[in-house]
Amino acid sequence: MKIIKCRDLGFNCDFMATGSAAEADGVKQKMMDHILEKHLPEKEMSDEDIEDIASRIEILLSRGCGCGAL
Secondary structure, X not given: OEEEEHHHHOOOOXXXXXXXXXXXXXXXXXXXXXXXXXXXXXXXXXXXXXXXXXXHHHHHHXXXXXXXXX
16 A cells, blocks of 8 residues: 655645555656645745655655655
8 A cells, every 4th residue: 555645745734645556656646636736826836846746755655655654
């Protein structure tokens, strides 16, 4: 199971994207869609910020269970 929380990425938000290990790309896409829809309008994020978030999502999903826990 892959889980990523918006809070793992520094947002004050309870959204979570989940899926099986085989669906890791889908989990990342769900989270990116959420961030672009909900957080991009409220925060001034540059393209670099978006790329950094996508990179952090990749790192978190690559860890053990994908929940961000070390």
